[in-house]
Amino acid sequence: MTFAYPSPSLRTAGRVWVCGRPAADPHHASRVACDVPVACPHGDVVISRVQYDSPGRDDRSNRSLNNEWVDITNATRRTVNLDHWTLTGRDGRRYTFRHVRLEGRATVRVHTGVGRDNARDVYQDRRGYAWDDHNDTATLRNDHARIVDQVSWGHRHGHRNGGHRNSTPNRH
Helix, strand or coil: CEECCCCHHHHHCCCCEECCEECCCHHHHHHCCCECCCCCCCCCEEEEEEECCCCCCCCCCHHHHHCCEEEEEECCCCCEECCCCEEECCCCCEEECCCCEECCCCEEEEECCCCCCCCCEEECCCCCCCCCCCEEEEEEECCCCCEEEEEEEECCCCCHHHHCEECCCCCC
């Protein structure tokens, strides 16, 4: 089964897309202009939103680094243990989840910078940006190193997974 995506031009129209629809939250819509439009796949745990270009100047401050993030959503009603799952970029940089249990229908935001982990936010503790603003791929793997979900953006991709969302993620 293939899912279509919104036009790539909408990605820069100042909207946040959640599961293929504009977000109803005007707070996010006014401050985030570069979220990747993401359709809801039929997976249990998915990359639901990506803020790959933090708003404002890229000054490498911790505030700027933490405004670069990836949302991981549990689409089921049951709790999922993310211990030893990984989130990687195209360049091989890897974040490994430690002691993270994602409740049913919950989302955890993976920030690039330094912070204190809690149930809704975890931090990679990096001192530099993790995601390329122009062209990158975020890959979520489970504790058996199997690809669970993958999102791509930029001039080479145009859309997530090369333009379409498949039940099995495309490998780049």
